Amino acid sequence: MENVYIGVDLGGTNLRVGIVDQKGQMLNVKQIPTDAETGYESIIKRMIALIKDVKKAYSAVSIGIGSPGPLNPFDGIVVAPPNLPGWKDVPITSIIQEELTIPTFLVNDADAAALGEALFGAGKKKSSSFYITVSTGIGGGYVQDDRLIQGEHGYSAEIGNMIIKPGGQKHANMNAGSLEALASGTSIAREGQARMGITGGAEEVFQLAEEGNEEAIFIIDEAIDALAIGIANLAHSVDPAVFILGGGVMQAKEMILPLLKEKVNQYVYEGLRGKIEIEPVQLDDKAGIIGAAMHGRRMVEQ
Secondary structure (H helix, E strand, O other): OOOEEEEEEEOOOEEEEEEEEOOOOEEEEEEEEOOHHHOHHHHHHHHHHHHHHHOOOOOEEEEEEEEOOOEEOOOOEEOOOOOOOOOOOEOHHHHHHHHHOOOEEEEEHHHHHHHHHHHHOOOOOOOEEEEEEEOOOEEEEEEEOOEEEOOOOOOOOOHHHOEOOOOOOOOOOOOOOEHHHHHOHHHHHHHHHHHHOOOOHHHHHHHHHHOOOHHHHHHHHHHHHHHHHHHHHHHHHOOOOEEEEEOHHHHHHHHHHHHHHHHHHHHOOHHHOOOOOEEEOOOHHHHHHHHHHHHHHHHHHO
16 A cells, blocks of 8 residues: 555634545545634544544655744644634644654645645756745745755745835734735735725725726735845745746736736846746645645655
8 A cells, every 4th residue: 555644734714624635636535614612622633633634544644834924843842823812832732643653744834735736737857946825924945956945944935024114014913015905805805895895805895906996006016015025035046947836816817917917027136027926826725735745745755
């Protein structure tokens, strides 16, 4: 029987568990609501039950858990994610490993998606790739030579807190004028409500922009401009072979990508213009589970 690996995608809304083979193929996957308000003990208990259910027909080598940050991936501790109330320094890997006796490892959810896309998606066969999720928040993950770069403290590629506009909009626990405060789905929705009085979130702003509404177009343009500055900063910092963009906001990729590429060219060195490759994700919502599973595999094989 071939080796298989378990990937867990712990989100604020949904909890998903999948079985992944050595080729990155998802053999089985199940999803339940996270019910974040029930607290970490309840969620972990249901996570364990879901893992047992999914792996019944398989003998898994490892478990990789993709979780929103902040977290300590090296010690397996979920520190205090804003969208998981009551989670404070939770030693999730030791709890899971003790219950299931399978080596268990923790990874930032954006890092997990970055690794999945690098190995089996839009970054496949590339020397390096930088994954960016543009959703409720903004996160990132950097992979070089098929190896996830996590940094000394596990905070590598936490680009949501990158300052784009000093003294600008404040958002959650981020720096004022951070990328997340200016370009996330939350920020687009906030501007839509403040400037236009709409309550349909980022989706409604994009819809109005497609219909030619000038205020909506201006809001989207501002967000894309902030994202372009962030990507230009990253291009000048690590110069990846490809930027891979995912997350809910990128459902509007037909509108976003042409303008984003044009703006990035305005912000990079002349020698980089026309050379910055920006692609949408290929694995969609499977990237996180596949990447988490492959992270677990790599850690246990070290």
